[in-house]
Amino acid sequence: MAADIRKRILDRDLLVTHTLPPEAELMVQYGVSRPTLREALRLLEAEQLIVIRRGGKGGAIIQQPSLDGAARQFGFLLNYRGVTLGDLHHARTIIEPPALASLALTAKPDQLVELKRELNEATHAIGDQNRHRSVLGAIRERMVELTGTTTTTMIMRLLQHVQDHQTTGFPTDRNGKLQVLSQKAHERMVDLIATGDAAVAESYWRGHLLEGRQYFGQRNAKQLVAGI
Known part of the structure; x- marks a missing residue:
């Protein structure tokens, strides 16, 4: 039944x-x-x-199937399997750079205008570490969504949803320095997408993610993903 x-x-x-x-x-x-x-x-x-x-x-x-419900179960599974925050971050380096390279080949002018508008709005969140990280996460989700690949978008959203609910493992950024650097990296990424150079866009974003992983530190990277 x-x-x-x-x-x-x-x-x-x-x-x-x-x-x-x-x-x-x-x-x-x-x-x-x-x-x-x-x-x-x-x-x-x-x-x-x-x-x-x-x-x-x-x-x-x-009710329609919800991302919250799927992400909750996904978070439980990651926690049970002993997955670390470092592993979660590494998954992003596998998924995001090729997806954003794909967007560089297909992005339309109105989509670029939309992304730049959202990035401009993100500047107003600088100073609130959790909110700024969440806003930029939503922008990355949107960039992947604009590729038109629903499966990749759903995987990206699951990862982002789980990451947004982690309360530890992220460096404290009281003065907003890391937020400014992250903001500039996202703005640079959109500029590269606008050039249509997929290879450069992919290389830049992979480098950004690998650099960002250094801020985790070995200790934080080994922390287990917490269930949602």
Whole structure:
């Protein structure tokens, strides 16, 4: 029963914000008992595909699969497997440079204008270390998204989401020096994308990420990824 409802949600046969039929109707439709029905609904609720609301206007309401839910499970898995922050950062060096090189070959003028506008807005976050890191992370996600490769974008977002929820392992930057350097690196990256030179863009971003890894230090790089 859970598998059938899950498939119908993913096939968009059941739409977000719609409510499943009442329990009595579902029991007849699937030929199951009330305990079996409720166990199936608990499975779907644990997968965050439905939310169960109580009361007269309640019921099992359809939800779209969320990045938060996937990232939470991904974070648990990384933590269980003993993955370190250094490993998480290394994954970025594998994924981001080729993706941004691809964008250099396809970027349109309006996309470059958008990225520069977002970078300009990011300057206002300098001074708030966590917010600035999150804003630049969102810009990197957007750059990867603009390549048009959905799978790479989703992987990038999972990594970024897990990284954003780490409370340790990042150097303290009270005076904003690292934030300014990171801001300038992102601005330089957008300028390189605008030139259309994929090789130079890829090389520059890989170098930036490797340089950034040095700020982790050996101790921080060996810290385990914390579950979300």
